[in-house]
Amino acid sequence: MRIVILTGIFPPEIGGPAIYTERLARELSEKGNDVKIITYGKSRGDYPFKVVCISKKWPKVLRHIIFFIKTLKESAGSDLIYAQNLFSVGIPGLMVSKILKKKFVVKIVGDYAWEKSLMRGWTKEGIDEFQNINSPRINFLKKWQGRVANGADVLITPSNYLKGIISGWGVPEEKIRVVYNAPEEIPSANLSKEEAQKEISIKGNLLLSIGRLSPWKGFLCLVEVVVGLIKENPNFKLLIIGEGEERKHIEKKIKDLGLEDNVFLLGRIPHDKLAVYFKAADLFILNTGYEGFPHVILEAMDNGVPVITTKRGGNSEVVEDGVNGILVEYNNKEEWKEAVLRLWRDKELQDKFINNSREKIRRFNWDNLINQTLAVLRLV
Numbered sequence: 001m002r003i004v005i006l007t008g009i010f011p012p013e014i015g016g017p018a019i020y021t022e023r024l025a026r027e028l029s030e031k032g033n034d035v036k037i038i039t040y041g042k043s044r045g046d047y048p049f050k051v052v053c054i055s056k057k058w059p060k061v062l063r064h065i066i067f068f069i070k071t072l073k074e075s076a077g078s079d080l081i082y083a084q085n086l087f088s089v090g091i092p093g094l095m096v097s098k099i100l101k102k103k104f105v106v107k108i109v110g111d112y113a114w115e116k117s118l119m120r121g122w123t124k125e126g127i128d129e130f131q132n133i134n135s136p137r138i139n140f141l142k143k144w145q146g147r148v149a150n151g152a153d154v155l156i157t158p159s160n161y162l163k164g165i166i167s168g169w170g171v172p173e174e175k176i177r178v179v180y181n182a183p184e185e186i187p188s189a190n191l192s193k194e195e196a197q198k199e200i201s202i203k204g205n206l207l208l209s210i211g212r213l214s215p216w217k218g219f220l221c222l223v224e225v226v227v228g229l230i231k232e233n234p235n236f237k238l239l240i241i242g243e244g245e246e247r248k249h250i251e252k253k254i255k256d257l258g259l260e261d262n263v264f265l266l267g268r269i270p271h272d273k274l275a276v277y278f279k280a281a282d283l284f285i286l287n288t289g290y291e292g293f294p295h296v297i298l299e300a301m302d303n304g305v306p307v308i309t310t311k312r313g314g315n316s317e318v319v320e321d322g323v324n325g326i327l328v329e330y331n332n333k334e335e336w337k338e339a340v341l342r343l344w345r346d347k348e349l350q351d352k353f354i355n356n357s358r359e360k361i362r363r364f365n366w367d368n369l370i371n372q373t374l375a376v377l378r379l380v
Helices: 016-030 060-074 090-100 112-119 136-151 160-167 193-200 219-232 247-256 271-280 295-302 313-317 333-345 347-363 366-379
Strands: 002-007 034-040 050-054 080-083 103-107 154-157 176-178 205-210 236-241 263-267 283-286 307-310 326-328
Touching: 002 016, 002 060, 002 090, 016 034, 016 366, 034 060, 050 060, 060 090, 080 090, 090 103, 090 136, 103 136, 112 136, 154 160, 154 366, 160 176, 160 313, 193 271, 205 219, 205 271, 219 236, 219 247, 219 333, 236 271, 247 263, 271 295, 283 295, 283 333, 295 307, 295 347, 307 313, 307 333, 326 333, 333 347
Parallel strands: 002 034, 002 080, 034 050, 080 103, 103 154, 154 176, 205 236, 205 283, 236 263, 283 307, 307 326
Antiparallel strands: none
16 A cells, blocks of 8 residues: 555654654554655654654744645555544545545544643533534534544554444544553663663652643542652652653642652653653652553553553553552542552552553554554555
């Protein structure tokens, strides 16, 4: 097949979507497909496929126009266009597919209308409650989201939870295919916990959390939970890896509560350096109000770290409460404190979760992801 992949980010930019798209393109290419990437930003690297970059130095409107023109040019001889989001690449991809009469596939990993409305202060509701909100500006985003989704021949999404959200936009269920994501391999760190903690220069009973510093990720709540935890064990320390718009609020919360010696905002850490942090951690915790599919939880499991997370979104498709992890209510400080103390004190339960997680993640692997994605694209 001749496949044009449209993506908002691509290496050297960091983040799950960039890593995913690069590996997807490599493996599709290795299987004999003619792959082209069109992306914003700049690319470095020697790839077995063509990468077309649109500089972010252009004004926003102009770079979207250039993206559309490049997509139109590069897609002329293609079999299909595969967009990695609904808006920044999905809208130009849909327009080109209609002009050239090409098949159009979109990967949806979240609800753009909800995320934008939350960040702009238009709503404080969670993603599930948001689906029933009715206001002019929110409805405008929802309308465009539904229009692009319905314009695609097929939608690929990484969880049954998200399939339910998307079908609520008025998209026929038969157009939605679930293809589970797979954890990206992290170079192993052949270190003991003590050696890993020495390398990162933080010692104690470490609680690791990774994610974008966004309101729905619940980091402010976790910081408050630490206050209760250190009353039980002063050696508890929370490590937060990630960047985002909530950073200043989290920094202020840490300072206000006097937790500078117990909570560490580590910023962005290159993906290939994460293994040492997993090795150093006692528990991995993710207090998220929304997770389309918890990629980072798979990585924690793959690195042998017991997991506690919320009952929201696609988390329960990976974590079975009491079987390979603990599920708690989002932002429930008391539940979080009790769950952390329970799991930290029970080494047998930790071993049970680690062993059961190894079994669970076997179904989430790149061979399955590539084969299932290819099957969808061939069907289209």
